[in-house]
Amino acid sequence: MLDAMATAKVGDDVFQEDPTVQKLENLAAEKTGKEAAVFVPSGTMGNLISVLSHCGRGDEILLGNKSHISLYEVGGVSALGGVHPRTLPNNNDGTISIEILEKGIRHSDIHSPPTRLICLENTHNLCQGSPIHPEYMMSVWNLAKKYGLKIHLDGARIFNAAVALKMPVSKLTEKVDSVMFCLSKGLSAPVGSLVCGSSEFIDKARKARKMVGGGMRQAGYLAAAGIISLVNLVDRLQEDHENAKMLATQISQIEGIELDKSKIKTNIIFFKLTGLDGEAFLQQLEKKQIKILMTDPDAGMFRAVLHREVSKEQVGTVIESFKSILA
Ligand SMILES: Cc1ncc(COP(=O)(O)O)c(C=O)c1O
Missing domain, CATH: 3.90.1150.10 (Aspartate Aminotransferase, domain 1)
Incomplete structure (x- = not known):
């Protein structure tokens, strides 16, 4: 990994001229079955720019009361995005019951912030690293479709979920509009996460990344490590x-x-x-x-x-x- 980092071909990634970052982003998009991806320094920034790209100020997101976004990301979505987080109880397996999610969706009442986004987590860190099954994702997708909501997946450890469930990552990300996953943690890279979604969404997320100070220059040195993670260190x-x-x-x-x-x-x-x-x-x-x-x-x-x-x-x-x- 260190050799790959030391010999990486690099360029200015703010201008999208770093070939190693582009290779990593293409690989991430391919693995998650999305059109595009953007490399970010951390999972926290990845979740933040995803929420900022889906929501405007005053919008509401639904998320689990044991979720990383709710508990451990310094309240960034509200502090920096003006987004209102509505926490709903997580079950022990990391899911949120569909009935509870449905009741949590606001309707056009003058008193309520509009619900825009459902945020899920897979594997669920605080719920014993539970992997969430695609059947559950399908139920959430059906609900989101019914009410015109988007879904963001905090997939910091989505590769652990895929390995545990013996299926490709894309099966777990098929029904979400955006997914963030980490190259650090179990995938062993020193730094970095990716946000994946449609090309249009990633264009917005790239701009949000720049706004919060995450535009990196010769980031290919870091991306090279991430490529080793995705190619060689998933099965282990x-x-x-x-x-x-x-x-x-x-x-x-x-x-x-x-x-x-x-x-x-x-x-x-x-x-x-x-x-x-x-x-x-x-x-x-x-x-x-x-x-x-x-x-x-x-x-x-x-x-x-x-x-x-x-x-x-x-x-x-x-x-x-x-x-x-x-x-
Ligand atoms: C589920 C989950 N999401 C997001 C993050 C944030 O990642 P980072 O530490 O890279 O900001 C973590 C970190 O532990 C996590 O466990």
Whole structure:
């Protein structure tokens, strides 16, 4: 990957003259079955420019109460776009019930902001990395069509979903108007995400990217890494899923850990620590050079994410460490 980056052919991407960025964008469009794509520095910017391109000030979006856009993107859609986010409850599998979505759609009442967009997430980070099935996407599409709404998919980990469901990414993105996915995270590139959609939508998104300061110049050095990710590092995500399953299965048997291993379908595990104070647990792990995220200190919730830099052997070491700390 570093060799590909060092030897990339580059140009000024703000003028769309960087051949490596163009190659990456074409590849992303092809994988997601869309007409075009635009390279952005982060998933957060990708989601933001997607919402800005679908909505105007005062419009409303419907999204899950556990969605990344709602919880972890600094409220950018409202702060920068004047867009009103209406959060609806996520089910444990990351979906939002169709009935609840339908009730959430506003009608032409003088008091209401107009609903423009439904935002979904696949895999769903906070819902144990659940992959969302194409049948559900089809139901949301039917609803969106009925009310003239657009759909944006936060597909930061859409390749994990595709690998877990054993289908091409395009099957999961077929029914959405736009999708953002990340090259960093499980796909192992150092930086970057892509927004994919129709050519007309991507023209708007490219302009929105420039407006929020995401126009990059010789970005081909970064895009070269992303091409390696998409060409060589997708199938291996299965290893991360197997490692996650192994970790979940083993630690769920340890007294002091609550975890439903049947929910683990991709590379994300959430578990609750009941046997020890969270900070004390983190300190013990640090001594063993193991880093893990405590997501909710009050509830004792932790998140572990498996990726290319964590081998099966290292997962074994983590399991043994958990056992010895909680024994
Ligand atoms: C589901 C989801 N969407 C979007 C993002 C944002 O990506 P980035 O960190 O590149 O801004 C993340 C990051 O963890 C994520 O998990």
